Every structure is written in structure tokens, then in C-alpha cells.
Amino acid sequence: MKTNDELFKNVISHAKEYGFVFPSSEIYDGLSAVYDYGQLGAELKNNIKTYWWKAMVQLNENIVGIDSAIFMHPKIWKASGHVDGFNDPMIDNKDSKKRYRADQLIEDKIARYEKDGKTDKAAKLQADLDAALNSDDLGRLKSIIEEHEIACPVSGTKNWTEVRQFNLMFSTQMGAMADGSEEVYLRPETAQGIFVNFLNVQKTGRMKIPFGIAQIGKAFRNEVIARQFIMRMREFEQMEMQFFVRPGTELEWYNQWKETRLKWHLALKPNPSKYRYHDHVKLAHYANAAVDIEYEFPFGFKEVEGIHSRTDFDLSQHQTFSGKKLQYFDPEINQNYVPYVIETSIGLDRMFLTILCNAYEEEDLSTDEKQDSRSVLHLHPALAPIKAAVFPLTKKDGLPEKAREVMDLLKIDYNIIYEEKDAIGKRYRRQDAIGTPICITVDHQSLQDDTVTIRHRDSMEQERVAIKDLEKLLDGIVGWKPLLQSLL
Numbered sequence: 001m002k003t004n005d006e007l008f009k010n011v012i013s014h015a016k017e018y019g020f021v022f023p024s025s026e027i028y029d030g031l032s033a034v035y036d037y038g039q040l041g042a043e044l045k046n047n048i049k050t051y052w053w054k055a056m057v058q059l060n061e062n063i064v065g066i067d068s069a070i071f072m073h074p075k076i077w078k079a080s081g082h083v084d085g086f087n088d089p090m091i092d093n094k095d096s097k098k099r100y101r102a103d104q105l106i107e108d109k110i111a112r113y114e115k116d117g118k119t120d121k122a123a124k125l126q127a128d129l130d131a132a133l134n135s136d137d138l139g140r141l142k143s144i145i146e147e148h149e150i151a152c153p154v155s156g157t158k159n160w161t162e163v164r165q166f167n168l169m170f171s172t173q174m175g176a177m178a179d180g181s182e183e184v185y186l187r188p189e190t191a192q193g194i195f196v197n198f199l200n201v202q203k204t205g206r207m208k209i210p211f212g213i214a215q216i217g218k219a220f221r222n223e224v225i226a227r228q229f230i231m232r233m234r235e236f237e238q239m240e241m242q243f244f245v246r247p248g249t250e251l252e253w254y255n256q257w258k259e260t261r262l263k264w265h266l267a268l269k270p271n272p273s274k275y276r277y278h279d280h281v282k283l284a285h286y287a288n289a290a291v292d293i294e295y296e297f298p299f300g301f302k303e304v305e306g307i308h309s310r311t312d313f314d315l316s317q318h319q320t321f322s323g324k325k326l327q328y329f330d331p332e333i334n335q336n337y338v339p340y341v342i343e344t345s346i347g348l349d350r351m352f353l354t355i356l357c358n359a360y361e362e363e364d365l366s367t368d369e370k371q372d373s374r375s376v377l378h379l380h381p382a383l384a385p386i387k388a389a390v391f392p393l394t395k396k397d398g399l400p401e402k403a404r405e406v407m408d409l410l411k412i413d414y415n416i417i418y419e420e421k422d423a424i425g426k427r428y429r430r431q432d433a434i435g436t437p438i439c440i441t442v443d444h445q446s447l448q449d450d451t452v453t454i455r456h457r458d459s460m461e462q463e464r465v466a467i468k469d470l471e472k473l474l475d476g477i478v479g480w481k482p483l484l485q486s487l488l
């Protein structure tokens, strides 16, 4: 039986071995917390995006999608509170020269107390940490680290600097001339691109409240420490939707979106016990309700998505900072108001990791006669990077030509691959490892009666199917329709 640590390591090496995720700039020894998606990773990522976009924009008449720029006017980040408040408390160890998030060092200590059964000590430390964070008391964070004798995991010493605030936004200069340039930020969230386009979309799309604006795009955060593979990255992607509602109705919509979003996750048929809600007890000053959807990764339950009732905070701030009215005239109540907003925000890369962790299995197939096993990705067929693999049983007798005909029939609608190398069993295993739901084998009988053998990834069962029925069969298994219908 593998430990969770071993399992997670295997997921990471599987992702690399099969072309899902590579460390960025690997031939230069990598760049910390930045990753590249390989040939299969890019397909899986695109399929996740499509699933989210279709669920949001296609299935909801009152949600539209945009694609706003990464660079935005610097005042936007002042208005949103990111310039002044988007900080993590950091601390350096003077011997190892390593930098840590002070709160995470303390959280690790709490976890160690819990592991050792010192639950009272853990609870007291948690309360002290919460109090220090709530009051932004950096001196207190340092004294907690000293009181609990927290040492640097690298040097083992307690030779710490003071705790300082560290802003997570990356900045750069816009404009060719150094003296004429302006400091701009790489957006730390996609949401602000939606807020500042609220009126553009509402007016040009003649949108009536309640309505939503969705967006998928890159975000950048200079995380003090980034760990757990693609869980916490410095460059990542978000899929966010802001739903604009009449003030006073926001909690109703919040509850509805909370349910809708969990249903979206569960429609992929993961083990449902691996999902839970985590309601925020302490709310940000602008929120009147907030919840995380958490997934149980091999390293514990962690946030995958946040649903927040953000009141009229963002639009009001942009009204103040831009001097432009961001109001909606509601004909039903004959009133102008700044709409309230429910936000759903999910990290695409984190969703990708959720899907990989959930799909990966090292399956024991041993029988009394022989030892056997396979690595398999039980991906939802609609998300699988390759929908079907077509194999000629042998490389001769016209089987490759017939297999190519089958492939040509299917490749307009689906991502199909052709493989003729190695024994058929080995070819099946390779496809299992990358999550291909269906393998189609063309054999001598196919030349006579236009049928093929279909082999299903999860059950490994085989059936004989007429070539003319393949398109319909694929539509029913790997198409979007069954998945999207389950959301209605």
C-alpha cells in the first residue's frame, strides 16, 4: 500500500512521463513554481476550459464571456485593494537564506502538534495565529515563531529576520522610454477585467440583471513559497464569473451558485466524498458570504474554487477611482443602483491537478497464474485528451489502410490517434496510461464485414461494432452532450 506522499510523487512523474506537465525551462534547471503543459496536458486543459465555458456561457442565457487584457490601468489595482492589501507576511532565515511565509511556518507547526496528539497546543497556536493575522501584527507573528522554537527546515537554525509584508503582484514598465514609462502590474486575478467592463457588456449586450460575465485567462502572483506541483504557481490560469444581481437578492444567488458549482464538479463523477464545502468564518471586509469548494488531494483537503458574495465593493471602488458611474437602471423597480456581485472563481491548473489526482490509479490485475498491473487515468471521457486510438492488428494485409479509413471517419469530430507499433496489449496499456476511453482494433474480419473491436478503458471489456455505428457510439461516450445534459 502506497503512502499519500508516494502516490502524489507518482502522479507528478506520470504527468511528466506522458507529456502532461513539464517543469518550465527544464534544460536550464527549471524556474520555480512555473510549469509548461505538454502535448496531452494542453489537450486536457483545453477540455477543462471548454467544459467550464459551455457550462457557464452556453447553458445560461444570461451569462456571456469576455477576454480582457492582462495589462490594465494601474489605478485599477489601487481601487481593488491589491496595491495596499494583497500581501503575504514573509520571513527569511539568515543562515539558509531561504524565504518563507511566516503564517505557513506556523501552520506547519500546528500540523505537527496535531500529528503528535497535542491538540490543545495546536488549538491555542491556531487561535494565536488567527489573532495576529486579523490584526496584521507582524511583530506578534515573529514572537510566535520564537516562542514555539520554529526552525528553518533547511538550515535547522532559528536565526530569523523580522516579518515583513510582501506584495504578491508582479510589476513591469510600460512604454519604450525609461523616463516616459509607467509601472503596470501583471493582473493577479482576472475578475477586475470583468468589473471594469461591466457597463460595456451590459450596454452592448443589452443585458438585464441578473446576468453574468465569464472569463478564462492568465493571472500572476509572486507567491512567497510555491509548493505542491501545480497547486500554487506564479503564473496560472483562472476561470472566473461575476454574476451581477439586485442588492438584497445576493444571498439567494450565492446559495444557488454554491450548489451549481459543486454540481459541476460532481458531474465528472469523482469520488464525492473527496469534495466538501468550507464556509469562511472570517469574511473579507467587502464580502457578506464566502465558501470554498475543497478537494481531498493526497496532501489533504485544499481549496479548488471560491464562491464569494462580494457586495457592491468592486464596482463602487471603480466608480470612486475612475469618476465614472457604474450603475444599472432596473426597469422593474424603476431605480438606479450599483449591482451586487456573486463571484465564482476556480483555478484551471488546480482543477487540472484535481482531475489528475482523481483519475490516477495503479491497478493490480494479477491472477493466480501471473502478476500484472497497469497505470490508468480514469478521466471523464469528455475531458480525455485523446478520445479514441485506432489500431490495425498487424502492419500488413491492408489492415493499416482500413484503420486509416476508420480514423479519417472520426477525426473531424474527435481527437483520434493511430498506432501500429508493438503488440496490441502493449498499445492498450499506453492508451490506459493517458486516459484514452476507447481503443478500436481493425482486424482481418474488418476487411470482410466492416466491423471492428472496441475495447473500453475502465472495464477493459471488448465488443464487436459496425464501422458505420462508430460515430454514434463515440458521441454517446466521449461527446459533450451526456456531460452537459447532466448539469441541466
Ligand code: GAP
Pocket (backbone or CB within 6 Å): 188, 189, 190, 191, 221, 223, 230, 231, 232, 233, 234, 236, 237, 238, 240, 303, 304, 305, 306, 343, 345, 346, 347, 348, 349, 350, 351
Ligand atoms: N477573484 C478572486 C480570487 O482570485 P482567490 O481565492 O485568490 O480568489 C481563486 O483565487 C482561485 O484561483 C483559487 O481557488 C485557486 O484555485 C486559484 N489560485 C489562486 N492562487 C493560485 C496559485 N498561486 N496557483 C494556482 N492557482 C491559484
